[in-house]
Amino acid sequence: MIEALNYFFSSLSPEAITIIMFGSIFVGILTGFPLAVPIGAVGVIMGYFLFGPRAFDLIYSRVYDTVTNYGLMAVPLFVFMGNMLEASGIAKKMYDALYLWFGGFRGGLAIVSIIIGTVMAACVGIIAASITMLTLVALPAMVEHKYDKGLATGAICAGGSLGILIPPSIMLIIYGPVAQISVGKLFMGAFVPGFLLSFLYIIYLSIRCFLQPGIAPAIPKEERNVPFWTKTKLVLLTVAPTALLVLSVLGAIYFGIAAPTEAAAVGAVVATLLTVAYRKFTWKVLMDVSLSTIKLTGMVLLIASCSTTFVSVFLSAGGGGVVEGFILGFPGGRWAVFAMIMVVCFILGAFIDWIGIIFVMVPILAPIVPKLGFDPLWFAMMIIVNLQMSFLTPPFAYAMFFLKGAAPPELGITTNDIIRGMIPYVFIIAFSLILLIMFPQLVLWLPSKM
Amino acid sequence: MSDDTIRNDDWIIVRKIVVGINKLSSGTGHVIKFLILGLILVLFFEVTSRYVFGRPTIWALETSKMLLGVIGTWGWAYTHQHHGHVRVDILYMLFSRRVQAIIDSVMSLLLLFPLVFVMINVGFKWAVRSWVTHEKMVESSWLPPAAPFRSMLVIGFTLFALQCIAQFLCDIYYAFKKREML
Numbered sequence: 001m002i003e004a005l006n007y008f009f010s011s012l013s014p015e016a017i018t019i020i021m022f023g024s025i026f027v028g029i030l031t032g033f034p035l036a037v038p039i040g041a042v043g044v045i046m047g048y049f050l051f052g053p054r055a056f057d058l059i060y061s062r063v064y065d066t067v068t069n070y071g072l073m074a075v076p077l078f079v080f081m082g083n084m085l086e087a088s089g090i091a092k093k094m095y096d097a098l099y100l101w102f103g104g105f106r107g108g109l110a111i112v113s114i115i116i117g118t119v120m121a122a123c124v125g126i127i128a129a130s131i132t133m134l135t136l137v138a139l140p141a142m143v144e145h146k147y148d149k150g151l152a153t154g155a156i157c158a159g160g161s162l163g164i165l166i167p168p169s170i171m172l173i174i175y176g177p178v179a180q181i182s183v184g185k186l187f188m189g190a191f192v193p194g195f196l197l198s199f200l201y202i203i204y205l206s207i208r209c210f211l212q213p214g215i216a217p218a219i220p221k222e223e224r225n226v227p228f229w230t231k232t233k234l235v236l237l238t239v240a241p242t243a244l245l246v247l248s249v250l251g252a253i254y255f256g257i258a259a260p261t262e263a264a265a266v267g268a269v270v271a272t273l274l275t276v277a278y279r280k281f282t283w284k285v286l287m288d289v290s291l292s293t294i295k296l297t298g299m300v301l302l303i304a305s306c307s308t309t310f311v312s313v314f315l316s317a318g319g320g321g322v323v324e325g326f327i328l329g330f331p332g333g334r335w336a337v338f339a340m341i342m343v344v345c346f347i348l349g350a351f352i353d354w355i356g357i358i359f360v361m362v363p364i365l366a367p368i369v370p371k372l373g374f375d376p377l378w379f380a381m382m383i384i385v386n387l388q389m390s391f392l393t394p395p396f397a398y399a400m401f402f403l404k405g406a407a408p409p410e411l412g413i414t415t416n417d418i419i420r421g422m423i424p425y426v427f428i429i430a431f432s433l434i435l436l437i438m439f440p441q442l443v444l445w446l447p448s449k450m
Numbered sequence: 451m452s453d454d455t456i457r458n459d460d461w462i463i464v465r466k467i468v469v470g471i472n473k474l475s476s477g478t479g480h481v482i483k484f485l486i487l488g489l490i491l492v493l494f495f496e497v498t499s500r501y502v503f504g505r506p507t508i509w510a511l512e513t514s515k516m517l518l519g520v521i522g523t524w525g526w527a528y529t530h531q532h533h534g535h536v537r538v539d540i541l542y543m544l545f546s547r548r549v550q551a552i553i554d555s556v557m558s559l560l561l562l563f564p565l566v567f568v569m570i571n572v573g574f575k576w577a578v579r580s581w582v583t584h585e586k587m588v589e590s591s592w593l594p595p596a597a598p599f600r601s602m603l604v605i606g607f608t609l610f611a612l613q614c615i616a617q618f619l620c621d622i623y624y625a626f627k628k629r630e631m632l
Contacts, residue, residue: 028557028561029538030538030540030541031541031542031553031557032537032538032539032540032541032542032543032545032550032553033537033553033554033557033561033562034530034535034536034537035535035536035537035538036535037535037557037561037562037565038557038561040565041560041561041562041564041565042561044564044565044568045564056568056571056572057572059565059568059569059572060569060572060573060576063523063569063573063603064519064603066522067518067519067522067523067603068515068516068518068519069518070511070514070515072518073489073493073514073515073518076486076489076518076521077489077490077493080486080490257501258497258501261493262493262496262497264493265489265490265493265494265496265497266494266497268490268494269490269494286487287483290483290484290486290487291479291480291483293483293486294479294482294483294486294521294525294528294529295525295528295529295532295534296534297486297521297522297525298521298522298525298526298528298529298530298534298535299529299534299535299536301522301523301525301526302522302526302529302535303535303536306565351538351540352538353536353538355536356536356538395540396538396540
C-alpha cells in the first residue's frame, strides 16, 4: 500500500507536486484552522509519500532548528520590550506633550498619532503594542474634539503599523534568516523607507485637513494654554528616555557592537527600567508582560517549524525548479515578474497572515532574486514595505482587529469608519513603493555605510 | 463555573479530562513566563560580561537556546488554549459556532493529530537515542548533555497534543449538544 503510494507520488512531475502541495495548503488555510497545522501536515504527509519515514525525522529536525535558532530568539525579547513599553505609559506622556505643540493645527492630533506611531515603532517591533497604545491614548481625544472617525482611526492604523517596518521589527528579524540576509543590514535598510512613509502620512494629513477643515478642527487655544518652557520640558522629559532606549538598541546593532538578539535583551532590560522610572512597575505588570509574550512566541515558533518543514519537502521534490522556471520564463522581462510578485504579495497579504507569507514564500523566492538581477536587500525591502499594506487591507487587516479590540465601546467606532480611514494609506504605501523603485538608494544607502 | 458543573452533568468524564488539561496548560504558561525572564537575564548577563568585562561566558549561548526551546514548545499548549495560533478566518467567521466546531474536529483528526503524533514519536526516539549515546550539544566548548533538552521538547509536544485533544473534545461536544461544554 505504502510502496504503491510512494511509487505513485515519486512518479509525479515536480509541476504536479507543486500544484498538489500549494493547492492543499490553500484549501487547508481557508478552512480557518490554525495556519501552521495545514502547512506542517501537508509537508509531513507529502514528505512521507515522496521520501518515506525520513520525512518524520525532517519535521523533528526543523522544530529543533527553529526553537534553538539564535536569530528567532530576538522575537520574544522584542515582544517583551514592546509589551513592557506599553505598560510604562510612555505613550500617554508623549501624547500629552505633543498635544500642546500640535493641537492648534488642523488635523494636529492625527499628525501627533503618526509621530507617536513612528517614535514607538523605533522602540517596539510589533504592531499590536503600537496600535493598542495609540488607540487608548490618541483615539478618545480625537473623537472628543470632533475629528472625523475615519480620519482618526486611519491615522492610528497607519501610524501603528509602522511598528513592524521601522527597526527593531519582528518582521525583519524573521525575514533575515529565511532569506539569508543579515538582520542588521535589513534594519538599516528599513530606516529610510519607514521614515519616508511616516513623512508621506503627515503630508497627506496636512493637505487633507487643510482642504477639508470640518473633518479635523483645531483645538481651541484655552485648552492648550501652557508656557513655552513647560511645553518644551514636557517633550524633552518623554523624548530623552525613549531616545536613549532606541539608541542603546539600534546603535549597538548599527555599529556592529552587538547582534540583534543581544541588543534585544538589553532593550528588554532598559524598557523594564523605564517602566520602573515611570512608577508603573509592579510584580503583576512583569508577570502579565511575560505571559503575553509567550503567546506570540509560541505562535511564531510553531509556524516557523511547520513552514520550514513544508519548504524543505517542497524544495527536495524539485518544486524550486518549477517556481524558478515559471518566474524566469515569465513574459515581459524582470520588471513584469517583479510586478507580478508585488501583486501576488499584495493579494495574499489581504487574506493571509504575513508570517505565513514570509515563511513560505520568501525561502522559495530568495534564491531566484539574484538571477533576476535584483539586489536581495532592496527586494526584501520591497516585499516588507508591500506587506505594510497587508495590515491595512481588509478582510484580513491586522491593524483593524487590534484597533477594534482596544477601542473603548462608547466611542462608537464602526468597521466602516476604520476601513474608510485606512484606504488612503494603502495608496500612499503603493506610491512609496514606486519611489523606492525609482530611487533604490533610499533603501541601499544606509546599509552600505555600515 | 461551579454552577455550570452542577447543571451540565453530562459527559462527566470528558468534562473532567478537559478541565484537567486546561489547568495543566495554563499552569505551564505560568511556569514558562519565568523562563522568559530567565532568557532575558541570561542574555543580559552575557552581554554585560562580554562587552563590559571582556569575559564572555561559555554557557550562555546554549543555555539561552535551551530556554527558547522550552519556552517555544511548552508554550504551544498555552498558546493553543488561548486561541493564539493565528487563523485565516475570512470564511470561518461567516459560519455558525457549530459549523466551526465541525470544521475544527475534522481538521484535528485529519491533520493536527497525525502531525503531533509524528512529532511526539520522532521526538521520543531522538530523546531516547540521546540518553543512550550520551549525546552532547556541540555548538560551544561547554558541551552540555543534549538528552535533558531533547526530553523537554518531547514533553512540550505531549502537552501540546493534550491541549489539542481538549480542544477537540470541546468541539465534538458542541457539535453534538449545540452548547459550550465549559
